[in-house]
Amino acid sequence: MVGQSGHRHGHSARRAGRWFRFGTTARAAAEGGPHSLHGRPATDSFADLKKYAKGTFQPNPTTTEQKVVFHNDLQIPIQVVLINRDGSLSGKSYKVTPGGKTEEHSGKVNDAWLVRAANSGALIDVLTVTASQPGDVNPRRDPRINYVPNMSVLSDGPPSASATNKYPTEADAHNFLVGQGENPHDSKGAVTREVWWNLSGQSYSLAPDESLSWTIATISGVERSSTVETQFITKLGLEAKGGWEAITTTINASFEKSYRQSESITLKESVSSTETRSIVNTSSFNKIYRVWQIMETYTIWKGDEIVAELSNDTGNIATPFACYDSGGNWVECGSTH
Incomplete structure (x- = not known):
């Protein structure tokens, strides 16, 4: 210090007044397939996570509906929250236990979801659910949250001020989850x-x-x-x-x-x-x-x-x-x- x-x-x-703390990126296989155990996933969502933390991320969902099931491959419970078009959080959210998945629910193509630690609120990822394959009779996506971000989420420097503050304060500094694993003793x-x-x-x-x-x-x-x-x-x-x-x-x-x-x-x-x-x-x-x-x-x-x-x-x-x-x-x- x-x-x-x-x-x-x-x-x-x-x-x-905050229950946000810190973290790595919940990478999701928006295509429904698993990622390799090592290396970065094909779709890098760090940019969207940084934009969300700065208050500049705005999703652009379509009117096309598809089913979505979220899978939690991390060792901690997570919460996925739908992000509104203006970048605010909606009231639609799901808590997913380690190794668990959500019920199938209806969503829109290009819906964006904030992934965060359910126990601390630390930011993990911003996940945009892309379209399923053309011609699918029952289009469905099964994103797997199996990655957390690295320290690069802080590489842009200290936070910018929110709309209510002239200068940035601690309230503007998000916590990120950059590491997680199983307790070998439990x-x-x-x-x-x-x-x-x-x-x-x-x-x-x-x-x-x-x-x-x-x-x-x-x-x-x-x-x-x-x-x-x-x-x-x-x-x-x-x-x-x-x-x-x-x-x-x-x-x-x-x-x-x-x-x-x-x-x-x-x-x-x-x-x-x-x-x-x-x-x-x-x-x-x-x-x-x-x-x-x-x-x-x-x-x-x-x-x-x-x-x-x-x-x-x-x-x-x-x-x-x-x-x-x-x-x-x-x-x-x-x-x-």
Whole structure:
């Protein structure tokens, strides 16, 4: 977590008023066939997921009807929610247990559905159900949700402001599910990884030609807590002497086996470092400089119940700031080092 002059700004894994947390992309075989266990599916939906998170996704369903059955190949319960033409969520949704499927229901060709974790609300995918083969007497699609996104869902940087906010706030930062797998110690349990952009308490306003030098303390790693470490060791069925290395190895193996997770993780106790950065506003207008950082949470679930959870500061700071003009619009940060 980022703090100025060594001060650490706390962050609750449960944000006030939000039950959204973080994740990988629920890839769906809209054609009805399974995807390979490794590699990316033929249709990449990361772009639509990013658009939805930014509030710019608008589906374009046709008037042609077809039947749809959703299959959940993930280790956690999911919820699929129909997205309206204006990008808002409709009241039509289905919860699907791990290994389960929905009842057959009527939909439209090119209907778009938001896929999210039912237990946390973390975004997984935006799935557009395309047309079945021409000539089908009873056209039907069987999308399989069997992928979650990777860290590229955060590659566009911190979020944009919503229609009700002048500047983006934590409420505008969605959580994404980027890892999930079976708990090797409990076949009915799951392990998940969620990520999001966290807004630190730092904000600077500089007039034209004004400069600022400042020192930040970056703390990366798992918060020092023997209780959390013990909980994870116990719930994953590990020996106490293994510590964070054993926890990391077990979670990586779970993601790879149960899901198709190519991104390995490393968990270790937090370390701190400091660095000095300089800002110069070379523009002709005032600029607001805000500091964002990527955060993540690992959770062990028993159905919809949390049995262990830890937050990890990745130490990854927006490069180096997110900058806005006085109207709240994104602008280039200019000279920073």
